[in-house]
Amino acid sequence: xxxxxxxxxxxxxxxxxxxxxxxxxxxxxxxxxxxxxxxxxxxxxxxxxxxxxxxxxxxxxxxxxxxxxxxxxxxxxxxxxxxxxxxxxxxxxxxxxxxxxxxxxxxxxxxxxxxxxxxxxxxxxxxxxxxxxxxxxxxxxxxxxxxxxxxxxxxxxxxxxxxxxxxxxxxxxxxxxxxxxxxxxxxxxxxxxxxxxxxxxxxxxxxxxxxxxxxxxxxxxxxxxxxxxxxxxxxxxxxxxxxxxxxxxxxxxxxxxxxxxxxxxxxxxxxxxxxxxxxxxxxxxxxxxxxxxxxxxxxxxxxxxxxxxxxxxxxxxxxxxxxxxxxxxxxxxxxxxxxxxxxxxxxxxxxxxxxxxxxxxxxxxxxxxxxxxxxxxxxxxxxxxxxxxxxxxxxxxxxxxxxxxxxxxxxxxxxxxxxxxxxxxxxxxxxxxxxxxxxxxxxxxxxxxxxxxxxxxxxxxxxxxx
Amino acid sequence: xxxxxxxxxxxxxxxxxxxxxxxxxxxxxxxxxxxxxxxxxxxxxxxxxxxxxxxxxxxxxxxxxxxxxxxxxxxxxxxxxxxxxxxxxxxxxxxxxxxxxxxxxxxxxxxxxxxxxxxxxxxxxxxxxxxxxxxxxxxxxxxxxxxxxxxxxxxxxxxxxxxxxxxxxxxxxxxxxxxxxxxxxxxxx
Numbered sequence: 113x114x115x116x117x118x119x120x121x122x123x124x125x126x127x128x129x130x131x132x133x134x135x136x137x138x139x140x141x142x143x144x145x146x147x148x149x150x151x152x153x154x155x156x157x158x159x160x161x162x163x164x165x166x167x168x169x170x171x172x173x174x175x176x177x178x179x180x181x182x183x184x185x186x187x188x189x190x191x192x193x194x195x196x197x198x199x200x201x202x203x204x205x206x207x208x209x210x211x212x213x214x215x216x217x218x219x220x221x222x223x224x225x226x227x228x229x230x231x232x233x234x235x236x237x238x239x240x241x242x243x244x245x246x247x248x249x250x251x252x253x254x255x256x257x258x259x260x261x262x263x264x265x266x267x268x269x270x271x272x273x274x275x276x277x278x279x280x281x282x283x284x285x286x287x288x289x290x291x292x293x294x295x296x297x298x299x300x301x302x303x304x305x306x307x308x309x310x311x312x313x314x315x316x317x318x319x320x321x322x323x324x325x326x327x328x329x330x331x332x333x334x335x336x337x338x339x340x341x342x343x344x345x346x347x348x349x350x351x352x353x354x355x356x357x358x359x360x361x362x363x364x365x366x367x368x369x370x371x372x373x374x375x376x377x378x379x380x381x382x383x384x385x386x387x388x389x390x391x392x393x394x395x396x397x398x399x400x401x402x403x404x405x406x407x408x409x410x411x412x413x414x415x416x417x418x419x420x421x422x423x424x425x426x427x428x429x430x431x432x433x434x435x436x437x438x439x440x441x442x443x444x445x446x447x448x449x450x451x452x453x454x455x456x457x458x459x460x461x462x463x464x465x466x467x468x469x470x471x472x473x474x475x476x477x478x479x480x481x482x483x484x485x486x487x488x489x490x491x492x493x494x495x496x497x498x499x500x501x502x503x504x505x506x507x508x509x510x511x512x513x514x515x516x517x518x519x520x521x522x523x524x525x526x527x528x529x530x531x532x533x534x535x536x537x538x539x540x541x542x543x544x545x546x547x548x549x550x551x552x553x554x555x556x557x558x559x560x561x562x563x564x565x566x567x568x569x570x571x572x573x574x575x576x577x578x
Numbered sequence: 579x580x581x582x583x584x585x586x587x588x589x590x591x592x593x594x595x596x597x598x599x600x601x602x603x604x605x606x607x608x609x610x611x612x613x614x615x616x617x618x619x620x621x622x623x624x625x626x627x628x629x630x631x632x633x634x635x636x637x638x639x640x641x642x643x644x645x646x647x648x649x650x651x652x653x654x655x656x657x658x659x660x661x662x663x664x665x666x667x668x669x670x671x672x673x674x675x676x677x678x679x680x681x682x683x684x685x686x687x688x689x690x691x692x693x694x695x696x697x698x699x700x701x702x703x704x705x706x707x708x709x710x711x712x713x714x715x716x717x718x719x720x721x722x723x724x725x726x727x728x729x730x731x732x733x734x735x736x737x738x739x740x741x742x743x744x745x746x747x748x749x750x751x752x753x754x755x756x757x758x759x760x761x762x763x764x765x766x767x
Contacts, residue, residue, distance in 0.1 A: 231755075231763055279745070280752045336746070356615055359622030364630070365606070367669070369690055374746055427610055509676050511758055512685055516676050533675050 160249065160323040160475055161447075162411040164316075164398065165467070167216060167327070168391055169209065169257060169334040170431065171417035173202065173440040175388060183350045184385050188396035189444065192415055195454045196446030197492055201461045201499075203522065206506055207419040207431040207438040209259050210234075212464055213329070216416070217241065219468030219483035222506060223578060229510035230280075233262030239480065241468040243269030245325045248477050253315040256308045256329030257283060264291065274311050276331075283331045285338035285387075303340045305332045305387075309394040313401050323410075325471075328398070332391040335371060339386030346386045352378055358424030367514050371430040381423050409448040412474055414467065417441040425547070432515040434505050434529050435548050439522075447474065450492050460499025461524065462488045484576075504572040505529075519578070521569040528565035539565065579718065581648030591643040592657045595636035599661060602628035603668075636661055637698045641705035646712075658698055666691050681762060689747045689754060693738055700734025703727040 175181050178190040178198060204212045210230045211222035217240040218225045226235045242252045246269035253272040258264065259281035267273055274292050276283040288304045290297045301307040312328045339346070354377070362368060363377050395415070402408040420438045422428040431438040443462060445451070465485030472479045473487040490497035505520040520529040527548070529538040539552040539561060552558030581587065606625035612618040637658045644654045666686055674682035685691075706727035710720045741747050 231759060279748055280755065336748075359606075359610070359619065359626065361606070361622065361626035361630075365626070367672075369747075370688075370751065511677060511681060511755075511762075512673060512688065514672055514676055 162323050162407060163245070163250075163325040163471055163475065164312075164411060164413045165216075165325075165327050165471070166395060166398070166413070166415045167213070167256075167329045168415070168417045168442075169331060170384075170419060170421045171333055171388065171391075171442055172420045172423075172437060173417070173442045175385070176442055182353050183347060184388060186388065186392040188392045188399055189415065189442070191399065192395070192413060192444045192446050193455070193457075195448075196413070196444055197451055197454070198457045199443040199445075199462050199488075200457050200459055201524075202416065202441050202443030202463070203439045203461065203503070203505075204419045204441055204464045205504065206508075207434065208507065208510060209334075209418055210261060211508075212418045213257075214238070214260060215464045215485075216418070216467045219465050219479075219485040221465060221484055221504070221576065222508065223576060224482070224484060227260055228508040230259075231261050231511065234260035234265060236265040236268075240267070240269065241471050242267065242325060242327060244472060244477055244480075245269065245475060246271070248475060249322050250475070251318075251320050251322045251324040252327075253312075253324070254327045254329070255311045255315070256327075257281070257331050258329070264294070272315060274308075282334060285331065285336065288331070303390070305330055305390050305394050306340070309397055312398060316398070316401055317405070323475075330391060330394075333384055333387040335380075337380055337383040337387050339383055340390050343386045343390055346389060347382055352381060354378065354381060355424045358427045358429075362424060362427055363429060367512070368429050370512060377424060377429070384421075384423075412445070412447045412450075414446075414471070415442065415444045416464065416467065417443075418464075430513075432507060432510070432513060434507060434518055434520040434527070436527075436542070436546065439505060445470075445492060447492055450474070450489070452493070453495065456495055458491055458495060458499075460488070460491050460497065461503065461522075462491070462499070463503060502568055502572070504569070504576060506578070519569060519573060521565060521572055523565075523568070526561060526565060528562070528569055530569065579646055579648045579713065587644055587647035587649040588653045588657055591640040591647070591649075592660050595632050595640055595661045596664060598628055599632040599636070599665065602626075602632065633662065633665055633694070634697055635701070637701035638705050641702055642709055645705070645709040655702065658702055659695075662691075662694050662698055666694070681758075684758060684761065687754060687757070689741065689750045692750065693741055693747070696734045696737040696741070698734070699730050700738065703730030703732075703734060706730070 173179070175184055176186045176189050176193070177184055178186065178193045205215055206212055206222045208229060210227050214225045214227040214234065215221060218238050219241070222228045225238050226232060242254060246252050252270050253274070254267060254270045255272070255274045258275040264275065264277060272293060274290055276288050276290050278284060278289055283304055285304050286302050288299050288307070290299055299307045301310060308328060308330060312326055315324070315326055358377065363375060363380065402411050418441070419431045420440050421431055422433070422437050425437045426433065426435055441464070463485060466488050467485065469479045469483050469485050469487040470489055473489045479487065486500065491499060502521055502523040505522060507515065507518050509515070509517050516531045516533045516535055518529055518531040520527055525541065525543050527540045527542055531537070537553045539558050540548040540550070541552060541557070542548070552561065602625040606622055606629060609618050609621035609625065612621070640658050640661070641654050644657050649657065670682040670685045673685050707724060710724060710727070713720055741750050744750065
């Protein structure tokens, strides 16, 4: 799937740009020399901007006021989207915490980086974008949820590693003990989202010569979906817009208790929304800090969710299944100077594996050949840039959850899924049936679509050695 | 109590609960295929209630009926565990559709099964105390003292609450998963 066109395009762009700059600078210097004026240096930010990547947990793409959620208010994420680009069609290649997070870090699929589920361990031979940024002279910090199976690694290229291992690496919303550069450290604030933001702010505030990269990985809004004290009654009077698909017992049946769903769905959902508002508030602190320090224009911010979440659609909770609610994520980029039309909603499909090549391209660093994602810098620069036509989704079994392994191909208009075992095949027309309620397999329409989609999926799998 | 036939004292009480569980499970499962949303909600809600009652409180019915039909202590205990065992087996069979048989068998040690066992033990203890009181009213003196019944209640309720209060079973889940990794993913820790 990897298309080298975008990389070559960008390389040409940088070389032309650099050449023009050099010629311009020389000419200007000549003129200035004659006139006696001083000229500004070429901004360090243009070559090596600061980069902040904020990753949330289980944040559904449609739970932002920016995209029209009926009651949730996310002013800070809305601000990011309004000042940047919001990707309306951003997805994860595996809808599960650990594999998706590893894909964000390495730009590769789960079958490549090896973290296929929440059990297979992280291979520290994997090269992350943090390591490459460090080699290029960045100060780097990883703060928050690591949640890769196995022991905490000695992450190469990370100056500061603040994380937690309690409860299998999920952490706790309140009083979560941390591990700071390998040392157990009690948290200073009760609520984890605030605590992690504090660490992030301290890193940003440090006096430095180098550009920085902050990877801020929140526990929110994963179960147990706990909000801070001051938001515990938020939205209590709101009419919830939950789907009609689910029965009253869905949180207690079908193994859903193992998703931390003991309780009533509506109450869990309210807390999810409240925890999301708290997260948005903390993002506001980051934005305010950048403004206060006067470095907002030198800093690129990327925000994404590690996967989506079902709240009763298809009578499901959690994620894993290859339906839109689960694989579709929020993805917002604010890149001052790069985006000529801030506030644009980009339709092109982007993936979690695209983060690494994009960040490297933004920082002017060569993208390794093994990276399977594509830089979406061209899309940031122009709404007319081409996007991908189709991509591969994969899910491997993750004990003890009863989701069978599956592969899917998703195009701009359709999705074809193959489950292992009895569940079989499913095919959806995403334009006319965006909620994926009508499986077209076995229908006349499905019979027409099936051969091409099947061939596409087989081709993608073969390309990836699957 | 007068000892009735094996079928009446041992099989019948648990069979009643098993049938309720099985029928309500099938109704719950297949109600999702109904196009009529109102009917789906009613059937799923009702069948869900029956499943929960049968699974989590069926012990009271089984134990008390078996007691008054003359079942021995051993028979009463076994009868109480069989429906839950069948339910846990159903869950493991479902898992065997995705995982290996050993992994599916390991699921018997899951958090929910531990909770269920705790609840059954507690309910057996309470049922014994209820039955003994009833027997004394009929002029029948129980053979043993109440100590074992009380101990069963304390242990059962205690373990249930411990699992619940220790982060609502989350920590137990991670212990369960550590065991799974040790057995099935050793060398990959």
